[in-house]
Amino acid sequence: MREFNIIIIGGGPGGYVAAIRAAQLGASVALIERDVIGGTCLNRGCIPTKALYYSAKTLISARHAADFGVNISGLSFDLAKAVSRKDGVVRQLVGGVEQLLKGNKVEVLRGDGFIEAAGVVAVTKADGTAETIIGNKAVIVATGSEPALIPAFNIDRKAILTSTEILNLREAPKSLLIIGGGVMGCEFATLFSAFGSRVTIVELMPAILALEDKLISKVILKRFKETGVEVLTEVSVESVEATEAGVKTRLTGGREFLTDKVLVSIGRSFNTKGLGLEGVGVAMERGAITVNTNMETNVKGVYAIGDVTGKMLLAHVASAQGIVAVSNALGKPSVMDYSAIPGGIFTDPEIASVGLREKDAAAQGIPVVIGRFPYAASGKAIGMGETDGFVQMLADPGNDKVLGCSIVGAHATDLLGEVTLAVKAGITAKELAGTVHAHPTLPEMVMEAAEDAHGMAIHKLGRKR
Numbered sequence: 001m002r003e004f005n006i007i008i009i010g011g012g013p014g015g016y017v018a019a020i021r022a023a024q025l026g027a028s029v030a031l032i033e034r035d036v037i038g039g040t041c042l043n044r045g046c047i048p049t050k051a052l053y054y055s056a057k058t059l060i061s062a063r064h065a066a067d068f069g070v071n072i073s074g075l076s077f078d079l080a081k082a083v084s085r086k087d088g089v090v091r092q093l094v095g096g097v098e099q100l101l102k103g104n105k106v107e108v109l110r111g112d113g114f115i116e117a118a119g120v121v122a123v124t125k126a127d128g129t130a131e132t133i134i135g136n137k138a139v140i141v142a143t144g145s146e147p148a149l150i151p152a153f154n155i156d157r158k159a160i161l162t163s164t165e166i167l168n169l170r171e172a173p174k175s176l177l178i179i180g181g182g183v184m185g186c187e188f189a190t191l192f193s194a195f196g197s198r199v200t201i202v203e204l205m206p207a208i209l210a211l212e213d214k215l216i217s218k219v220i221l222k223r224f225k226e227t228g229v230e231v232l233t234e235v236s237v238e239s240v241e242a243t244e245a246g247v248k249t250r251l252t253g254g255r256e257f258l259t260d261k262v263l264v265s266i267g268r269s270f271n272t273k274g275l276g277l278e279g280v281g282v283a284m285e286r287g288a289i290t291v292n293t294n295m296e297t298n299v300k301g302v303y304a305i306g307d308v309t310g311k312m313l314l315a316h317v318a319s320a321q322g323i324v325a326v327s328n329a330l331g332k333p334s335v336m337d338y339s340a341i342p343g344g345i346f347t348d349p350e351i352a353s354v355g356l357r358e359k360d361a362a363a364q365g366i367p368v369v370i371g372r373f374p375y376a377a378s379g380k381a382i383g384m385g386e387t388d389g390f391v392q393m394l395a396d397p398g399n400d401k402v403l404g405c406s407i408v409g410a411h412a413t414d415l416l417g418e419v420t421l422a423v424k425a426g427i428t429a430k431e432l433a434g435t436v437h438a439h440p441t442l443p444e445m446v447m448e449a450a451e452d453a454h455g456m457a458i459h460k461l462g463r464k465r
Helices: 015-024 039-044 048-061 079-102 183-194 214-226 315-329 358-364 379-384 417-425 429-433 444-452
Strands: 004-010 029-033 107-110 112-117 120-124 132-142 145-147 175-179 198-203 230-233 236-244 246-251 256-259 261-264 268-270 302-304 341-343 352-355 369-374 390-397 402-409
Touching: 004 015, 004 112, 015 079, 015 315, 039 048, 039 079, 048 358, 079 261, 079 390, 107 417, 175 183, 175 256, 183 214, 183 341, 183 402, 214 230, 214 315, 214 352, 214 390, 214 402, 230 236, 246 379, 261 417, 302 315, 352 417, 358 390, 358 402, 369 444, 390 429, 390 444, 402 417, 417 429, 429 444
Parallel strands: 004 029, 004 132, 029 107, 132 302, 175 198, 175 261, 198 230
Antiparallel strands: 112 120, 120 132, 145 268, 236 246, 246 256, 341 352, 352 402, 369 390, 390 402
């Protein structure tokens, strides 16, 4: 049997990053992947959705080009071409990761991994042939998650879709009903309303984007109303049925919809089946693998990272967990810190947040000082024609350390870097406010929000201290 220091099952953003870091640290690494390198994020999630997002944003900008003195006649949109471009972006990035793995001498084994014992993994290829390999330092499970297939919704992948199928539609449906008003549902509503579909969101909770502060979600709700997206909250779906005339969806209260397509954007299932976890005694809870902050399971030498741990289903979290796992496996102690994890939502406008939210502070009884600065007061945002939204910063009233920040507005996801560092490093609002920012730029709003936490924002009327 061949022997490696590290065996990783799953080649997504957790697995391939772990493999490269382990190789950089001098380990011999086997990476087992049954499908395409890059996992959900690169092939069916983060990257393809963002490629389509920028097609949508370009189309939206073109529709408003006359406001900037640019006259466009005969404007049209070709979703098939946009999808082809998306596929090209994915191929380029997958090829890049494959070259990185090759350059770092990571051995990629195509097939399914099954843990026979701690440190012993059987790899079964598509043709049925198998090989057993040894991982003398660690076996890392990085198998990710997939869209939950809820039986009641009769998902047929043709008319009733998951996020995987909708990414490959070559023609925008005339009408689309989205079950679930969370991150994914709102992102796809943004895309397909821009592409020309009549979109309806059905959400069980009192508001869409229920995890965000109300002021944040209100901005998105306002934009949805402006673009014709119908949002129904506090309603549940009783039945979904594909018929020759379209997809018939019945809601509580008796209201019915007949649409060309339905997207089910509720929940994900952890990929833990068929890995041999039960046989070696790996502890699980609610379908996810239980790990500590070192990314260790209860079985010595077996680690887990990424979505399969059920912690935070984000690609960058999986990558960070992968680095922590291999560092510990190779004798370099490391702890996963979740206190400053940034998140982005690619609606129009975008949403970004890190650290504590206002609603969470209130729920937990944590006193905070809040500074806000609107896009409408930013010279750069006004010049861009992007004045919806604001930056909201939370600071500790005692020591002034930045506890969190939420942003809704154009390029919000690109503005979060310095605030993430501030939360991570314990930087104060006063220090952020005292950092000179280039003018005219959007990051000036971060500085002014920090100033506003002390009632001293220059370009906003407000309290003074």
